[in-house]
Amino acid sequence: MPNIESNSKRKVVLLTGASRGLGLSILKVLLQDSGFHVVATARRESLSRFQDLSIGESESLWIRPLDVLNKIERDILLQEIEEKLGGVDILINNAGYMLRAVVEHVGEVERFKQMDTNFRAPMALIRGVLPRMREKRFGRIINISSVGGMMAMPTMSVYSASKFALEGASEALWYEVRPxxxxxxxxxxxxxxxDSYMNVKLTRESERAQRDKNSPYYNHYHSMVPFINQMMKLSPASPEKIANIVLKTIRKKRPPLRVAGTIDAHIFNFLRKALPRKLYHLILYYSLPKVLRWGEE
Ligand SMILES: NC(=O)c1ccc[n+]([C@@H]2O[C@H](COP(=O)([O-])OP(=O)(O)OC[C@H]3O[C@@H](n4cnc5c(N)ncnc54)[C@H](OP(=O)(O)O)[C@@H]3O)[C@@H](O)[C@H]2O)c1
Structure with missing residues (x-):
């Protein structure tokens, strides 16, 4: 018999990757709202961050280990939530990372891990929570995508592929579960x-190429990396702002399929709709930093 008495009115939220960055900001805004019982998750090695931040368990907060790639941990957690809280009402798939490498520098294992983390794990969690949501005839699924899920940038191919995949599957799901x-x-x-740009991961080959002036892709990396870091530093969008957008979305009676999180997301969205595709790609190509020097010996 599920022990849901103390939570009978609270919506149960399962949040992945809550240890830092956007996930941590989402956790903080959720905790300010008494309408939720939050199950905040992080990889075992990152759980101490909650202690460091004086975030402890309470009547409305569980902290649990979850490496989203670990099926056993996923299953155990979903089972516990099912038994003690009556299932997940709101799933926030936030955990993810960005791999920086041109296509030629991504090995099979690295490609699989990026796809597994950003796409396959969210899908596995969605599969785990849906039966109970259907039973309750209520559910909210928030998948943290990216502008990289609507457009691809050089040196970020597999990251984009993972977010495009997340977008495609989420769009299909939107139709499927509306009933x-x-x-x-x-x-x-x-x-x-x-400071999430500091957590960007390199592949074995992209790491080497960035140090090797003779690499054919040396200029690609040395143009894109400072450009992206600079854009992140100049961005007016804080993780807190995006966390509030997430909260607003959850609270909506009929949340939309896509919500742009930042001003550049709105701009790229508009440009993709307004411009002929050929022109759009040409404008973007010639806007890439030092692009005419790429491929130079
Ligand atoms: N930062 C941006 O500019 C940006 C832009 C668009 C979209 N996003 C998306 O926003 C989401 C959050 O990213 P962020 O910017 O907050 O990055 P971040 O600061 O690097 O945080 C990433 C979070 O994901 C967790 N994570 C990574 N792999 C995991 C795994 N296998 N299992 C469980 N947790 C895992 C990390 O946990 P650990 O602490 O254990 O490493 C961390 O909590 C991601 O989906 C990202 O793609 C970010």
Whole structure:
């Protein structure tokens, strides 16, 4: 018998990647709202961050280990939520990372891990929560996508591929689960003003190429990296602002399928709709930093 008495009116939120960045900001805004029982999750090695921030468990907060790539951890957690809280009402798939590498520098294992984290794990969690949501005829699924899920940038191919995949599956899901009042939303942040750019991962080959002036892709990296870092530093969008957008979306009776998270997301969205595609790509190509020097010996 589920032990949901103390939570009978609170919506149960499962949040992934809550240890830092956007996930941590989402956690903080959720905790200010008494309408939620939050299950904040992070990888085991990152759980101590909650202690460091004096965020402890309470009647409305559980903290649990969850590496989204770990099926056993996913299953155990969903089972516990099912038994003690009566299932997840709101799933926020936030955990993710960005791989920086040109296509030629991504090995199979690296490609799979990026796809597994940003696409396959959110899908697995969605599969885990849907049966109960359908039963309750209520559910909210928030998938943190990216501008990278609507457009691809050089040196970010697999990241974009993972977010495009997330977008495609979420769009299909939006139709599929509407009959049960389950709403799916893709929140699409662009550049966020945070230190998350320091967490960008390199592949074995992209790491080497960035150090090697003779690499044919040396200029690609040395143009794009400072450009992206600069855009993040100049961005007016803080993780807190995006967290509030997430909260607003959850509270909506009929949240939309896509929510742009930042001003650049709105601009790129508009340009993609307004310009002929050929022109759009040409404008973007010639806007890339030092692009005419790319490929130079
Ligand atoms: N920052 C941006 O400009 C930006 C823009 C668009 C979209 N996004 C998206 O926003 C989301 C959050 O990113 P962020 O900017 O907050 O980055 P971040 O500061 O690097 O945080 C990423 C979070 O994901 C967690 N994570 C990574 N792999 C995981 C795994 N296997 N299992 C569980 N947790 C895992 C990290 O946990 P650990 O602490 O254990 O590493 C961390 O909590 C991501 O989906 C990202 O793609 C970010």
């Amino acid at each position: 049960w009042n389950i709403r799916v939303t893709l929140v699409q942040p662009g550049f966020i003003n945070s």
